[in-house]
Amino acid sequence: MKKTLLTGGLILALAAGLYFTLKSFNTPWSGVDETVVEKFAREAGRPPRTPLINTDQGDLLLFFFLIAGSAGGFVGGYYFRELFPPKPNQPNV
Amino acid sequence: MNSHCSRKSKKDRNDAKRALSNPFPRERTQGGACALRLSTLFAACVLIIGFPPIVCAMHISEGILPAPWAGLWFLVSLPFLAWGLRDLHIRSERDPFFKPLVGLVGAAVFIISCMPVPVPTAGTCSHPCGTGMAAILIGPSLTVVVTSVALTLQALFLAHGGLTTMGADIVSMGVAGSLAGYGVFQLARRLGVAPVTAAFLAGLLSDWTTYAVTSFELASALHGSGSMLKMFLVIGAAFAPTQIPLGIFEGFLTAGAWRFIQARRPGLLERVGKQPEKSGGIA
Incomplete structure (x- = not known):
């Protein structure tokens, strides 16, 4: 019960912290590709072209990012287990 | 799913619950515990901020x-790539243990280099590179290879970078970042700096070097009739508010990774040619 309350409290504190932080920063959180690389490229007359495979459409990019994160996490976890096997007396799930 | 769970015996459920809530109960060292806490914190950060739909790079x-x-x-970039592929072949034959390490480091570089990190001091996002950490673990040549693979996948599927600009991205992130990280780490160790501090410096300077070289690549191609040096400095200054704090973050990330391996498996560091503080065999 104590652990549940602690976890719930932490989640709420994190959410509240994030809410007030984002509210206090009036910024679009653009990447430096946009604010620096593309800005100077546009000024020099070399705006970026659409990527060959343009996944930056709607939620498509979010989907591919999640797939990439999951695949990277799986590969990393697979090799992590090989390099850092569980200790002999550790319960194996 | 529910019916499957209901078939589990009570003992199995208790064992699984124990294992999930307390994976390394008594055996871990203090350093290991600290490193595990750091890695858990890092994983939480990845989950919280790692997958917004905006690409920031x-x-x-x-x-x-x-x-x-x-x-x-x-x-x-080509000679460095050839050097890396040759090294991969030689070192994998010499030590079969090496391939899983390259696989793990490659996955880490891929994830880290497409993870936009918000920098509140600048109000922008950018990503760490992971090449400093990769270079001190698997060497600069192999870092070029894993970076090239990561950049190719990002350019093909994540609208991140480009196929025509791949060479420039490999040079800035793979070549310059890894050589700077590796060089700084080796130099710091020779000067008697503690490994964790040396790893921090490697992460920090590999990140800053990557962005300095990106500034150079942009300035050299786009300065037109103006001064290339001036444009290089202007672009570098534009990167600075985001990259100075992010480089420090990358330094801590690299030091945390080094500390984690040192605590959990110091033999691995000996095996890749680095001497940890306390020697020990492969655990």
């Missing part, structure tokens, strides 16, 4: 570099 996008410059950077 230093990668030079498709079409920004004129064809001769894009071709030139491809040519510059």
